[in-house]
Amino acid sequence: MSSSSFNITSTSSSSDIATEPDADAGAEQTRRTLLIGALVTTACLGCSAPSRAGEDAPGADERPQKGDLLVFSEGDQEGKVITAADLPRGGPPVHAWPKDPKTSVVRSGSRLNEILIIRLDPAELDEQTKSRAVDGIIAYSAICSHAGCPVTAWVKSDVGDKEVFKCMCHNSEYDPRAGAQVVFGPAPRRLAALPLALVDATLNVAGNFIGKVGGQQPG
Numbered sequence: 001m002s003s004s005s006f007n008i009t010s011t012s013s014s015s016d017i018a019t020e021p022d023a024d025a026g027a028e029q030t031r032r033t034l035l036i037g038a039l040v041t042t043a044c045l046g047c048s049a050p051s052r053a054g055e056d057a058p059g060a061d062e063r064p065q066k067g068d069l070l071v072f073s074e075g076d077q078e079g080k081v082i083t084a085a086d087l088p089r090g091g092p093p094v095h096a097w098p099k100d101p102k103t104s105v106v107r108s109g110s111r112l113n114e115i116l117i118i119r120l121d122p123a124e125l126d127e128q129t130k131s132r133a134v135d136g137i138i139a140y141s142a143i144c145s146h147a148g149c150p151v152t153a154w155v156k157s158d159v160g161d162k163e164v165f166k167c168m169c170h171n172s173e174y175d176p177r178a179g180a181q182v183v184f185g186p187a188p189r190r191l192a193a194l195p196l197a198l199v200d201a202t203l204n205v206a207g208n209f210i211g212k213v214g215g216q217q218p219g
């Protein structure tokens with residue numbers, strides 16, 4: 001890009017200066033400057049387009065879709081498909097991205113796609129939560145509904161003796177046994193739930209997020 005831009009500048013200057021009357025020299029210089037600027041700008045846009053296009057594959061920022069697989073979003077196993085065997089009963093939760101099984105695109109292009117998956121005793125789940133679960137395995141958006149921080153902790157609740165999801169930004173707590181309803185802190189609503197299914201012994205997304213994903217104000 002650099003060498004072609006320099007060539008454009010050099011060629012235009014030598015031919016135009018030789019044919020212009022002196023009285024129009026200032027205006028013509030301005031015209032040439034604008035023209036060259038436009039050409040350089042166009043060339044730069046052309047150079048930067050491939051890197052922008054390559055940042056995220058198509059579908060990477062789409063919300064989880066029915067049939068998506070779930071892969072680890074962090075740690076030693078990042079990118080590996082999560083199976084029931086990866087999830088110890090009673091927690092802690094695993095952080096995951098959805099992955100399109102047809103294109104192998106991991107939907108990590110939006111932080112709003114990060115998911116918490118945890119395996120609990122099915123007997124602990126309320127009926128609605130159980131209906132979205134597979135053998136006690138349930139999934140929720142990992143984005144706090146207060147100001148959009150990631151929900152990162154699995155700790156004993158400030159208001160009970162059970163462990164809960166906790167957002168460390170302002171201490172909101174969510175109970176995954178009861179649809180991730182808020183049990184403590186300023187969060188205005190529960191985490192969005194992601195229904196799961198078991199297909200050929202593999203965890204799959206069974207439908208869209210239920211509820212709003214993300215915070216009520218910039219995080």
Ligand code: FES
Pocket residue numbers: 144145146147148149167168169170171172185186187215219
């Ligand atoms: S962003 Fe989670 S409690 Fe405020």
